Amino acid sequence: xxxxxxxxxxxxxxxxxxxxxxxxxxxxxxxxxxxxxxxxxxxxxxxxxxxxxxxxxxxxxxxxxxxxxxxxxxxxxxxxxxxxxxxxxxxxxxxxxxxxxxxxxxxxxxxxxxxxxxxxxxxxxxxxxxxxxxxxxxxxxxxxxxxxxxxxxxxxxxxxxxxxxxxxxxxxxxxxxxxxxxxxxxxxxxxxxxxxxxxxxxxxxxxxxxxxxxxxxxxxxxxxxxxxxxxxxxxxxxxxxxxxxxxxxxxxxxxxxxxxxxxxxxxxxxxxxxxxxxxxxxxxxxxxxxxxxxxxxxxxxxxxxxxxxxxxxxxxxxxxxxxxxxxxxxxxxxxxxxxxxxxxxxxxxxxxxxxxxxxxxxxxxxxxxxxxxxxxxxxxxxxxxxxxxxxxxxxxxxxxxxxxxxxxxxxxxxxxxxxxxxxxxxxxxxx
Amino acid sequence: xxxxxxxxxxxxxxxxxxxxxxxxxxxxxxxxxxxxxxxxxxxxxxxxxxxxxxxxxxxxxxxxxxxxxxxxxxxxxxxxxxxxxxxxxxxxxxxxxxxxxxxxxxxxxxxxxxxxxxxxxxxxxxxxxxxxxxxxxxxxxxxxxxxxxxxxxxxxxxxxxxxxxxxxxxxxxxxxxxxxxxxxxxxxxxxxxxxxxxxxxxxxxxxxxxxxxxxxxxxxxxxxxxxxxxxxxxxxxxxxxxxxxxxxxxxxxxxxxxxxxxxxxxxxxxxxxxxxxxxxxxxxxxxxxxxxxxxxxxxxxxxxxxxxxxxxxxxxxxxxxxxxxxxxxxxxxxxxxxxxxxxxxxxxxxxxxxxxxxxxxxxxxxxxxxxxxxxxxxxxxx
Numbered sequence: 001x002x003x004x005x006x007x008x009x010x011x012x013x014x015x016x017x018x019x020x021x022x023x024x025x026x027x028x029x030x031x032x033x034x035x036x037x038x039x040x041x042x043x044x045x046x047x048x049x050x051x052x053x054x055x056x057x058x059x060x061x062x063x064x065x066x067x068x069x070x071x072x073x074x075x076x077x078x079x080x081x082x083x084x085x086x087x088x089x090x091x092x093x094x095x096x097x098x099x100x101x102x103x104x105x106x107x108x109x110x111x112x113x114x115x116x117x118x119x120x121x122x123x124x125x126x127x128x129x130x131x132x133x134x135x136x137x138x139x140x141x142x143x144x145x146x147x148x149x150x151x152x153x154x155x156x157x158x159x160x161x162x163x164x165x166x167x168x169x170x171x172x173x174x175x176x177x178x179x180x181x182x183x184x185x186x187x188x189x190x191x192x193x194x195x196x197x198x199x200x201x202x203x204x205x206x207x208x209x210x211x212x213x214x215x216x217x218x219x220x221x222x223x224x225x226x227x228x229x230x231x232x233x234x235x236x237x238x239x240x241x242x243x244x245x246x247x248x249x250x251x252x253x254x255x256x257x258x259x260x261x262x263x264x265x266x267x268x269x270x271x272x273x274x275x276x277x278x279x280x281x282x283x284x285x286x287x288x289x290x291x292x293x294x295x296x297x298x299x300x301x302x303x304x305x306x307x308x309x310x311x312x313x314x315x316x317x318x319x320x321x322x323x324x325x326x327x328x329x330x331x332x333x334x335x336x337x338x339x340x341x342x343x344x345x346x347x348x349x350x351x352x353x354x355x356x357x358x359x360x361x362x363x364x365x366x367x368x369x370x371x372x373x374x375x376x377x378x379x380x381x382x383x384x385x386x387x388x389x390x391x392x393x394x395x396x397x398x399x400x401x402x403x404x405x406x407x408x409x410x411x412x413x414x415x416x417x418x419x420x421x422x423x424x425x426x427x428x429x430x431x
Numbered sequence: 432x433x434x435x436x437x438x439x440x441x442x443x444x445x446x447x448x449x450x451x452x453x454x455x456x457x458x459x460x461x462x463x464x465x466x467x468x469x470x471x472x473x474x475x476x477x478x479x480x481x482x483x484x485x486x487x488x489x490x491x492x493x494x495x496x497x498x499x500x501x502x503x504x505x506x507x508x509x510x511x512x513x514x515x516x517x518x519x520x521x522x523x524x525x526x527x528x529x530x531x532x533x534x535x536x537x538x539x540x541x542x543x544x545x546x547x548x549x550x551x552x553x554x555x556x557x558x559x560x561x562x563x564x565x566x567x568x569x570x571x572x573x574x575x576x577x578x579x580x581x582x583x584x585x586x587x588x589x590x591x592x593x594x595x596x597x598x599x600x601x602x603x604x605x606x607x608x609x610x611x612x613x614x615x616x617x618x619x620x621x622x623x624x625x626x627x628x629x630x631x632x633x634x635x636x637x638x639x640x641x642x643x644x645x646x647x648x649x650x651x652x653x654x655x656x657x658x659x660x661x662x663x664x665x666x667x668x669x670x671x672x673x674x675x676x677x678x679x680x681x682x683x684x685x686x687x688x689x690x691x692x693x694x695x696x697x698x699x700x701x702x703x704x705x706x707x708x709x710x711x712x713x714x715x716x717x718x719x720x721x722x723x724x725x726x727x728x729x730x731x732x733x734x735x736x737x738x739x740x741x742x743x744x745x746x747x748x749x750x751x752x753x754x755x756x757x758x759x760x761x762x763x764x765x766x767x768x769x770x771x772x773x774x775x776x777x778x779x780x781x782x783x784x785x786x787x788x789x790x791x792x793x794x795x796x797x798x799x800x801x802x803x804x805x806x807x808x809x810x811x812x813x
Binding site for chain 1 (some may be wrong): 452455456458459462463465469470473475481484485487488489547552553554555556596614615616617625671672673674675676677678681682685686688689690692693696697700701703704705706707710711712715759762766767768805
């Protein structure tokens with residue numbers, strides 16, 4: 001009988017039921033879309049912030065950090081300490097390897113142009129193909145770490161197009177203008193260990209000191225300066241978690257942590273723990289966060305996430321109230337039916353059960369439809385803003401389900417109680 | 432006059448007598464209006480607030496001397512800065528670099544305005560204190576390690592023009608106090624920083640090497656400033672720090688897009704939600720409409736009355752929403768950006784207007800369908 005009544009309600013009042021289901025579906029889709037976007041926004045914004053370039057630099061342990069100073073003084077950078085080029089790939093084998101987005105080595109030397117001027121020549125990877133000991137392969141290099149460079153003439157050096165000795169360089173715009181160099185020219189550079197004829201593939205505009213420098217593949221620079229197999233620094237771009245107190249304490253001295261704290265720190269993608277892990281795999285190295293990038297990244301990420309959390313809460317409260325409201329309105333509307341049921345002797349408990357079951361069945365139907373609509377909205381936001389899909393977290397389904405059921409029950413109970421208190425005769429008479 | 436009074440009375444009486452249902456409808460409108468005004472206010476203000484956050488990345492424009500013979504002086508800088516909107520200016524830090532000697536070691540020292548340097552480079556981390564008085568010096572971490580200095584130490588800083596060893600004896604230099612150690616992870620760690628007065632006392636007055644500016648403005652605005660300043664002040668060559676400006680516009684555009692889309696999706700869904708609730712409340716009154724028609728009321732007067740009720744509800748709900756939405760936006764701004772949000776007066780008519788429109792639209796459809804039907808059928812029940 002109970003089921004028959006419910007079936008009857010659905011077949012006779014399908015218009016009203018659809019209205020309720022539609023509202024619940026709208027609320028559920030807001031909840032689904034917002035929770036998923038909120039959870040995914042951290043990763044997405046983190047990826048976007050990678051356009052600022054490296055957030056970690058790795059340098060040799062011994063005093064070579066001062067090479068900058070000496071070069072200012074004497075115009076000659078000469079330090080004994082280098083990092084081994086063969087170890088660079090190890091960066092991609094640390095605990096947080098998955099969070100390492102890009103990295104590239106640098107080796108500097110001073111060379112003489114044919115005109116007699118001294119310029120800084122930097123060796124680096126452009127789009128280097130790397131095969132790791134683990135069997136993985138990846139392409140990495142400076143192209144992704146200098147997103148703000150404009151190639152005003154020519155093109156990037158392509159390391160993969162032809163193998164072997166690349167006799168190519170890229171010249172900064174400032175230097176190119178001063179020396180009258182353009183793409184396609186051949187440049188003779190004289191280093192400490194001989195000289196090379198190199199072809200200029202492109203002129204870049206960096207908007208900084210790099211505009212007065214020349215970039216070439218690592219091997220070329222190593223040959224010119226006689227440092228085969230060595231590099232002087234590595235820039236690493238990594239996805240990190242904003243620092244907290246634990247991370248700051250660990251950055252000062254990891255040995256001051258308790259074992260539990262150490263585990264937590266080591267297994268969280270703080271910039272300090274990634275630095276620590278890089279130092280473990282590269283001999284005699286110091287990895288330090290570039291505060292300009294690392295700090296600002298943390299601040300912006302935190303703000304964006306907090307903003308999204310608050311907007312999500314507002315929309316959840318809004319959609320929750322919306323659903324409650326409609327359910328209350330539609331239950332109250334049925335005062336006459338409930339009065340009749342009471343008049344023919346139905347118990348309060350069975351009337352409540354009947355109304356609640358109806359509403360919950362409608363709610364579940366609406367919630368399922370709403371979940372898929374919300375999935376669609378989240379993907380629209382993901383694709384149009386970040387150009388990639390937003391990962392749908394499985395645990396959002398029970399959250400939305402519980403939310404919808406709780407909200408529908410909360411919405412119907414006060415209305416049902418109010419109706420049960422009414423006298424059947426009064427209701428049937430029409431107030 | 433009396434007719435209008437009667438009309439008004441009918442509307443208010445209907446609202447007050449059917450209190451519980453009207454409360455439901457009012458709540459729906461108010462919630463919708465709150466979301467509308469809250470989200471739109473945030474959407475308006477977020478670019479400004481987020482832009483301020485991006486100033487964390489440091490200077491986005493530098494002034495350098497426009498030629499070898501031109502001297503960059505503080506008065507030129509002031510002239511250049513006068514072209515920039517003072518409200519969007521975060522900091523202007525002049526730098527003058529000289530090589531000094533500490534323990535006979537050559538070190539690059541920078542003279543600057545410390546408070547301005549703090550504003551243009553918020554990411555500088557100082558272990559110890561920032562220099563507060565003249566005679567204090569901020570030492571880069573790498574220098575501190577090399578010379579084994581720590582906060583509170585006193586160092587003798589000497590300067591000699593031309594790097595001539597013999598002249599050194601003549602210049603006794605200054606005794607300065609290390610106030611703190613600077614950590615940045617960049618080349619700043621290789622320098623020491625002191626106040627401009629100390630620098631001039633040490634190396635004499637001279638031109639500035641570079642001026643760093645942090646301006647809270649979009650890339651296009653910055654480009655405009657760059658043009659205006661370079662054409663008006665001959666001594667200055669302004670340059671944008673491409674890494675900061677370009678990356679900022681990339682990321683900020685994405686963030687704005689995100690807030691825009693989220694606002695749009697939530698708003699559309701909320702408005703539909705309000706409409707369905709209003710429709711449900713009005714549909715319930717089909718019988719009443721039938722009765723009035725049977726008593727001889729014209730369709731027009733019924734619609735007018737229902738619209739009046741809807742508009743009144745929409746107006747009240749919208750007004751509540753304006754207040755609550757502003758409070759919400761203020762709460763968000765305080766918590767996320769630690770700053771007050773600017774009130775957009777335009778939001779008052781927009782919020783109330785849209786709530787009235789949505790409620791009116793939600794009322795008219797069910798009323799229309801009820802008036803179209805023969806009153807006898809409606810009164811009988813379906």
